[in-house]
Amino acid sequence: MKKAILLIIDGLGDLPTPKTPLQAAKKPNFDKLAKGGASGLLAPVGRYIVPGSDVAHLSILGYDPHKYYNGRGPLEALGLGIELKDGDVAFRANFATIERDEITDRRAGRIDTQTASKLASELSTKLSNGVEAIFKNSNEHRGVLVLRGSGLSEQVSATDPHGDMKLHPCQPLSEAAVKTAKAVDEFTQYAHRTLEMAPENSEREKPANVVLVRGAGKYWKVPSFLERFGLHGACVAGGALYKGVARYIGMDVVDVPGATGDKKTNLNAKGKAVLSALIDHDFVFLHVKGCDSAGHDGDFDTKKKMLERVDKELLPWLIKSGAYIIITGDHSTPCSRKAHSGHEVPILVYGDSERIDSVKKFDEISAASGGLGHLEGKDIVPLILNLIEKSDKYGS
Amino acid sequence: MKKAILLIIDGLGDLPTPKTPLQAAKKPNFDKLAKGGASGLLAPVGRYIVPGSDVAHLSILGYDPHKYYNGRGPLEALGLGIELKDGDVAFRANFATIERDEITDRRAGRIDTQTASKLASELSTKLSNGVEAIFKNSNEHRGVLVLRGSGLSEQVSATDPHGDMKLHPCQPLSEAAVKTAKAVDEFTQYAHRTLEMAPENSEREKPANVVLVRGAGKYWKVPSFLERFGLHGACVAGGALYKGVARYIGMDVVDVPGATGDKKTNLNAKGKAVLSALIDHDFVFLHVKGCDSAGHDGDFDTKKKMLERVDKELLPWLIKSGAYIIITGDHSTPCSRKAHSGHEVPILVYGDSERIDSVKKFDEISAASGGLGHLEGKDIVPLILNLIEKSDKYGS
Numbered sequence: 001m002k003k004a005i006l007l008i009i010d011g012l013g014d015l016p017t018p019k020t021p022l023q024a025a026k027k028p029n030f031d032k033l034a035k036g037g038a039s040g041l042l043a044p045v046g047r048y049i050v051p052g053s054d055v056a057h058l059s060i061l062g063y064d065p066h067k068y069y070n071g072r073g074p075l076e077a078l079g080l081g082i083e084l085k086d087g088d089v090a091f092r093a094n095f096a097t098i099e100r101d102e103i104t105d106r107r108a109g110r111i112d113t114q115t116a117s118k119l120a121s122e123l124s125t126k127l128s129n130g131v132e133a134i135f136k137n138s139n140e141h142r143g144v145l146v147l148r149g150s151g152l153s154e155q156v157s158a159t160d161p162h163g164d165m166k167l168h169p170c171q172p173l174s175e176a177a178v179k180t181a182k183a184v185d186e187f188t189q190y191a192h193r194t195l196e197m198a199p200e201n202s203e204r205e206k207p208a209n210v211v212l213v214r215g216a217g218k219y220w221k222v223p224s225f226l227e228r229f230g231l232h233g234a235c236v237a238g239g240a241l242y243k244g245v246a247r248y249i250g251m252d253v254v255d256v257p258g259a260t261g262d263k264k265t266n267l268n269a270k271g272k273a274v275l276s277a278l279i280d281h282d283f284v285f286l287h288v289k290g291c292d293s294a295g296h297d298g299d300f301d302t303k304k305k306m307l308e309r310v311d312k313e314l315l316p317w318l319i320k321s322g323a324y325i326i327i328t329g330d331h332s333t334p335c336s337r338k339a340h341s342g343h344e345v346p347i348l349v350y351g352d353s354e355r356i357d358s359v360k361k362f363d364e365i366s367a368a369s370g371g372l373g374h375l376e377g378k379d380i381v382p383l384i385l386n387l388i389e390k391s392d393k394y395g396s
Numbered sequence: 397m398k399k400a401i402l403l404i405i406d407g408l409g410d411l412p413t414p415k416t417p418l419q420a421a422k423k424p425n426f427d428k429l430a431k432g433g434a435s436g437l438l439a440p441v442g443r444y445i446v447p448g449s450d451v452a453h454l455s456i457l458g459y460d461p462h463k464y465y466n467g468r469g470p471l472e473a474l475g476l477g478i479e480l481k482d483g484d485v486a487f488r489a490n491f492a493t494i495e496r497d498e499i500t501d502r503r504a505g506r507i508d509t510q511t512a513s514k515l516a517s518e519l520s521t522k523l524s525n526g527v528e529a530i531f532k533n534s535n536e537h538r539g540v541l542v543l544r545g546s547g548l549s550e551q552v553s554a555t556d557p558h559g560d561m562k563l564h565p566c567q568p569l570s571e572a573a574v575k576t577a578k579a580v581d582e583f584t585q586y587a588h589r590t591l592e593m594a595p596e597n598s599e600r601e602k603p604a605n606v607v608l609v610r611g612a613g614k615y616w617k618v619p620s621f622l623e624r625f626g627l628h629g630a631c632v633a634g635g636a637l638y639k640g641v642a643r644y645i646g647m648d649v650v651d652v653p654g655a656t657g658d659k660k661t662n663l664n665a666k667g668k669a670v671l672s673a674l675i676d677h678d679f680v681f682l683h684v685k686g687c688d689s690a691g692h693d694g695d696f697d698t699k700k701k702m703l704e705r706v707d708k709e710l711l712p713w714l715i716k717s718g719a720y721i722i723i724t725g726d727h728s729t730p731c732s733r734k735a736h737s738g739h740e741v742p743i744l745v746y747g748d749s750e751r752i753d754s755v756k757k758f759d760e761i762s763a764a765s766g767g768l769g770h771l772e773g774k775d776i777v778p779l780i781l782n783l784i785e786k787s788d789k790y791g792s
Binding site for chain 1: 750751752753754765766767769770775778779781782785787789790792
């Protein structure tokens with residue numbers, strides 16, 4: 001039976017300075033796939049729209065973000081393995097350091113994950129008005145806060161400081177959000193008191209003595225990827241957000257030891273995990289994060305090296321699988337901009353009997369003259385269904 | 397800070413006979429920009445849709461004409477500097493010659509602008525039912541009529557003859573438009589009486605003794621370009637319609653002496669005006685009309701020469717500015733058709749660090765293989781925002 005792997009390289013696209021990292025990288029496997037397949041350019045959400053990774057992934061996986069995106073918090077919470085219930089409001093959270101009423105470090109001295117886990121274990125609690133607060137940390141200072149209870153709203157402001165380095169009270173942005181804003185502030189006070197007393201903080205120069213939240217979103221269960229497209233999908237990813245997107249749409253998430261969601265991730269382990277997942281799934285969504293982080297840091301060399309690692313350590317597994325291979329990115333993160341941009345990302349499709357175009361290399365410039373032309377995120381699931389002959393015919 | 401210039405060459409696109417005017421023109425600067433930038437084809441409203449200049453400009457400037465276009469009259473009125481109020485109904489108007497009940501010249505012998513101004517000064521008046529008529533002439537026989545009052549409607553027929561050369565009474569096209577149609581007819585009678593007595597008409601072989609109206613549209617203030625896109629925009633144009641589009645969306649309109657909106661326009665003056673406007677604006681919309689008029693006249697040579705003038709007299713200013721440059725047209729006006737057509741227009745984007753494609757010339761055929769592919773009007777504002785790093789990220 002035909003199967004497909006969709007490799008999304010986060011922040012893949014770039015701008016020439018005078019070459020792009022893809023153009024500069026030594027990448028025989030990428031180029032072999034481009035030469036033996038068809039290339040094009042992808043605008044994940046729409047031409048020149050600058051997407052966040054959350055929105056771009058939803059769009060590429062067939063979930064129109066205008067309909068299915070409701071903030072990053074729930075996706076992060078799902079990514080950390082929290083079982084959300086309809087109506088939960090979830091936030092991205094940071095451990096931070098506050099002295100008197102000044103935030104002196106938004107990352108609490110980049111606290112290590114182990115210490116943060118100990119601190120986090122004390123923070124889930126019952127608040128007033130029947131609201132439950134569920135807190136879970138991820139890596140370093142990062143974590144999520146979930147509020148559970150009746151009548152909660154995502155229409156609240158962030159407590160994360162913007163410019164002035166003060167701890168902001170949570171503001172309701174609509175009448176319906178007053179209860180939620182109060183719950184956030186109550187949690188903030190509770191967390192502050194609890195963290196101030198925690199032994200783990202007693203010797204820290206930058207105590208993790210406050211939790212800041214942002215990215216509020218309300219969770220509702222959506223129709224699954226399987227229900228909508230008839231595909232048994234699995235996700236192989238390191239970063240919580242990407243696992244969260246996969247869980248949100250009901251995909252199985254494979255736990256891969258060593259998949260860290262950064263440039264040190266174990267790509268061989270991810271490659272092996274893809275092969276295992278293909279045994280009982282039609283489709284694997286495979287995510288690699290390191291290129292995006294390098295783009296944000298403006299670090300051309302690290303982005304190039306990450307691409308070379310993907311070429312050498314990950315692509316051989318995909319080629320070996322015999323599955324159709326689709327490689328693209330969720331957006332461009334040009335090193336020269338240190339931020340996401342609205343430039344298209346290259347995409348290639350490789351597999352048995354597909355139409356091979358004249359493109360010989362996988363990069364932003366070569367792909368522009370490829371046989372796939374210009375695609376949008378919404379085209380990708382139909383592309384995959386068509387490749388593996390799982391499309392429903394429209395009409396008769 | 398990054399800035400951008402959008403040059404819209406009216407009626408730019410053409411068909412090959414056997415070359416297009418762009419292919420035939422000597423245009424080193426256009427080609428230099430194409431060679432150092434990226435090219436593509438633009439369907440201003442949608443593939444193969446034949447747009448009017450009003451609709452095409454709105455679409456390219458991010459104002460979906462299905463939502464924001466309500467007839468040409470208000471745009472022309474705004475272009476002539478009339479301050480419209482919500483609910484005003486505006487018409488394009490012509491001075492014409494009527495003998496008994498036959499229109500013998502729709503342009504009143506192409507009356508000169510100065511004489512027309514004198515005649516126009518007598519035509520604004522109070523009509524019955526509390527309706528105010530505001531008349532203003534533009535160049536030669538052209539002008540606008542604005543009706544102001546409660547409960548007016550744009551659902552009225554033109555009085556301009558169609559085929560039979562009779563002066564048509566204004567017909568209400570819906571129940572709600574009876575008052576407006578009566579007001580138009582009352583104005584027509586008033587104007588006829590007034591013009592018959594005007595000394596300027598006494599010696600004219602073709603007296604300007606009647607005003608014909610068409611293109612009714614109701615004005616409502618719309619959210620500004622700045623509000624919607626965060627860009628401080630300025631318009632450099634000769635023709636009233638283009639200034640009107642700019643005023644409609646709240647852009648600053650630069651007054652350029654010598655910018656006439658025809659083939660004799662002072663392109664150097666326009667180029668200088670662009671540079672001045674860039675000092676305190678993020679974005680300049682620059683319009684050149686002459687190519688469209690030549691296309692309507694079926695005058696290949698004049699269209700080619702106008703393109704050569706733009707190349708020689710205008711583009712050096714744009715290149716000198718250091719801003720990002722986008723060059724395109726609002727529609728094709730093939731000389732062989734003497735009318736607008738639905739063929740795409742070439743577009744090029746030039747500026748620092750953009751992805752350069754293999755296109756070396758700026759013309760309809762070369763642009764078809766460019767890296768931008770096929771764009772629509774709605775893509776242009778996102779393209780500009782992305783170029784100058786002013787996009788809002790969608791998602792996080």
